[in-house]
Amino acid sequence: MILYLMCFFLFLVGVYGAITKRDLIKIILAIGIMGYSVNLFLVLLAYRTGALAPILEKGFNVPMVDPIPQALVLTSIVIELGVTALMAALAIRIYQKYDTFDITKIRRLQG
Amino acid sequence: MILSQFIFVPLLAAFLIVLFARKKENIAAVIALAACAWILIVSFIAFFKLPAHGGMILNNTSGWSIPYTISLVLDNLSAFMLIVVNLVAFLSAFYAIQYINHFTGKWNFFALFMLMLTGMNGVILTGDFFNLYVFMEISLISAYALVAFGTESEELEASFKYATMGAITSTMILFGIGILYSYTSTLTMADVGLQLRNVGTPKLLFLVYGLFIAGFGLKTALVPFHAWLPDAHPSAPAPISAMLSGVLIKTLGVYALVRIFFNVFGAPTVVLQILMLLGTLSIVIGGFLSVVQWDFKRLLGFSSISQIGYVVIGFALGTPLGILGGLLHLFYHAIFKSLLFLDSGAVEYATDTRDLRQLGGLSKEMKVTSATTMVGTLSISGIPPFNGFFSKLIIIIACISAGQIVVGIIAALVSIVTLAYFLKVQKHAFFGKKGSAKVLEKVPFAMKTAMIILAALCLISSAIMIPSIRKQYLNPIVDTVMGKTSYIDKVEPYLDKGGVK
Numbered sequence: 001m002i003l004y005l006m007c008f009f010l011f012l013v014g015v016y017g018a019i020t021k022r023d024l025i026k027i028i029l030a031i032g033i034m035g036y037s038v039n040l041f042l043v044l045l046a047y048r049t050g051a052l053a054p055i056l057e058k059g060f061n062v063p064m065v066d067p068i069p070q071a072l073v074l075t076s077i078v079i080e081l082g083v084t085a086l087m088a089a090l091a092i093r094i095y096q097k098y099d100t101f102d103i104t105k106i107r108r109l110q111g
Numbered sequence: 112m113i114l115s116q117f118i119f120v121p122l123l124a125a126f127l128i129v130l131f132a133r134k135k136e137n138i139a140a141v142i143a144l145a146a147c148a149w150i151l152i153v154s155f156i157a158f159f160k161l162p163a164h165g166g167m168i169l170n171n172t173s174g175w176s177i178p179y180t181i182s183l184v185l186d187n188l189s190a191f192m193l194i195v196v197n198l199v200a201f202l203s204a205f206y207a208i209q210y211i212n213h214f215t216g217k218w219n220f221f222a223l224f225m226l227m228l229t230g231m232n233g234v235i236l237t238g239d240f241f242n243l244y245v246f247m248e249i250s251l252i253s254a255y256a257l258v259a260f261g262t263e264s265e266e267l268e269a270s271f272k273y274a275t276m277g278a279i280t281s282t283m284i285l286f287g288i289g290i291l292y293s294y295t296s297t298l299t300m301a302d303v304g305l306q307l308r309n310v311g312t313p314k315l316l317f318l319v320y321g322l323f324i325a326g327f328g329l330k331t332a333l334v335p336f337h338a339w340l341p342d343a344h345p346s347a348p349a350p351i352s353a354m355l356s357g358v359l360i361k362t363l364g365v366y367a368l369v370r371i372f373f374n375v376f377g378a379p380t381v382v383l384q385i386l387m388l389l390g391t392l393s394i395v396i397g398g399f400l401s402v403v404q405w406d407f408k409r410l411l412g413f414s415s416i417s418q419i420g421y422v423v424i425g426f427a428l429g430t431p432l433g434i435l436g437g438l439l440h441l442f443y444h445a446i447f448k449s450l451l452f453l454d455s456g457a458v459e460y461a462t463d464t465r466d467l468r469q470l471g472g473l474s475k476e477m478k479v480t481s482a483t484t485m486v487g488t489l490s491i492s493g494i495p496p497f498n499g500f501f502s503k504l505i506i507i508i509a510c511i512s513a514g515q516i517v518v519g520i521i522a523a524l525v526s527i528v529t530l531a532y533f534l535k536v537q538k539h540a541f542f543g544k545k546g547s548a549k550v551l552e553k554v555p556f557a558m559k560t561a562m563i564i565l566a567a568l569c570l571i572s573s574a575i576m577i578p579s580i581r582k583q584y585l586n587p588i589v590d591t592v593m594g595k596t597s598y599i600d601k602v603e604p605y606l607d608k609g610g611v612k
Contacts, residue, residue: 011286014282015279018275018279024271027275031275031278031279031282034278034279034282035278035282038282038285038286038289041286041289042289042292045289045292045293068292068298069289069292072241072289072292075241075245076244076285079245079248079252082248082252083248083252083255083274083278083281086252086255086256086274087255087271087274087275087278090255090259090267090270090271090274091271093259093262093267094264094267094268094271097263097264097267098264106268107268108264108265108268
């Protein structure tokens with residue numbers, strides 16, 4: 001249970017960072033932290049104490065970990081990579097236009 | 112197989128464009144248009160063939176059967192959504208052929224366009240929670256890139272804002288899916304519904320409801336989550352604005368909400384009440400904020416928030432009439448809002464500005480654009496016999512007959528506000544005094560054709576309201592949404608309950 005709570009705390013750290021930070025790069029990092037906490041949560045769901053990797057063989061009687069969340073985590077890591085790369089690219093282009101990463105100074109839109 | 116075409120044809124088109132169209136940019140438009148036309152035809156075939164299959168086609172994507180594999184599920188609701196999405200996509204792609212000449216990197220544009228279409232078709236067809244998340248991210252990532260396509264400072268800013276909010280809420284959705292999986296040990300939507308039916312409503316489920324409402328509510332741009340839309344939609348190139356406002360918010364937002372909350376969770380009352388509240392707020396706030404806008408496309412963006420509120424309250428009423436109104440308004444809004452965005456694109460193409468204060472008196476020089484905008488205006492403000500009248504009327508009647516008289520009155524009043532802000536567009540852009548902006552370029556043929564077809568559809572699609580057509584084609588869709596267990600019951604025979612083979 002304590003692991004789940006800490007995992008949720010990590011999620012909240014990410015949310016806090018994404019909401020309060022003013023730096024584009026820090027926002028990207030905060031979103032990354034949120035993603036990691038959810039990935040960690042998925043891996044925790046699959047974890048069984050003393051269980052092995054789910055590779056079926058003859059005479060295999062030991063409990064196995066749940067393979068589906070592990071597959072999900074792999075996919076979601078790839079998706080997060082895509083989003084992070086795109087956001088970093090956007091941040092670089094924004095820096096070229098505005099000469100700053102501070103979101104309080106990047107306000108050419110009306111709101 | 113007919114279902115996988117909706118995903119692999121646009122995906123293949125995206126890859127082919129990236130492979131071959133770098134050198135010869137004209138190939139990009141040909142490939143994109145061919146792919147769009149192909150899946151538009153297939154989606155019509157799928158819609159009309161569906162009754163012969165008993166209203167459900169299920170396709171396992173591997174040798175296993177569900178719940179061990181990802182499934183593609185076509186039922187009445189998804190067939191209807193496919194037609195809406197692919198119709199708007201085809202016309203937007205056709206419009207883009209010549210519109211995109213103002214930008215560089217044509218092949219990039221069409222490749223991203225096709226990827227976005229892949230994601231949307233995937234979201235509509237999938238029968239699996241995690242697969243829904245994956246397809247949603249495919250279309251969102253390409254949408255972020257397309258919003259920033261012009262790479263001007265405002266566009267980059269809007270795209271970053273959209274990407275931040277989208278990424279946070281997508282993470283929330285994934286968190287919700289994780290919780291659901293931990294509770295039911297399955298990701299197949301129908302199987303989740305089946306397992307939850309046996310246990311009632313555990314308290315944990317309310318956390319999932321909250322996460323999904325926040326997640327899909329942001330994609331729908333319901334009011335507390337709407338801040339990205341008026342920046343992102345106007346910043347994109349016009350055909351993409353038409354796609355984003357016309358179908359993306361409905362596919363990733365409304366469709367996903369309806370599929371998950373009505374078909375899987377069985378339309379819990381608390382969720383319907385929340386959606387009702389958010390929908391009403393959207394109608395009012397979106398409507399009143401539109402009035403004060405001077406940027407043509409930004410005004411349309413706020414108007415989208417208001418109109419999506421109508422769709423959501425239609426569904427949130429939970430009565431057959433309300434759902435019929437919601438479905439109709441979803442379809443009609445896709446047509447007239449994409450038409451209006453394409454018109455705004457034509458105005459921008461011709462005069463190089465979209466500030467209403469600089470425009471004026473365009474009706475003589477841009478006859479087609481002016482006429483089609485007029486049709487769009489009449490449709491969106493609900494003037495008979497244009498299509499918007501019927502859907503709004505049905506939603507208002509449904510509100511009153513369901514006892515939500517206040518909501519009905521608000522919906523009717525904001526409909527007048529809608530007319531007011533579109534008359535503002537007419538006055539400042541097309542009629543009235545001549546503005547400082549001059550018509551620099553003629554609107555080319557492909558753009559005009561797409562606009563005329565959409566304007567014609569504004570009238571023709573009213574024909575769905577003829578009772579015999581409505582009975583045959585719309586009532587099965589309403590039943591799919593309404594029948595709280597029908598989706599689960601129809602998928603259940605395909606479920607493999609034997610355990611691991």
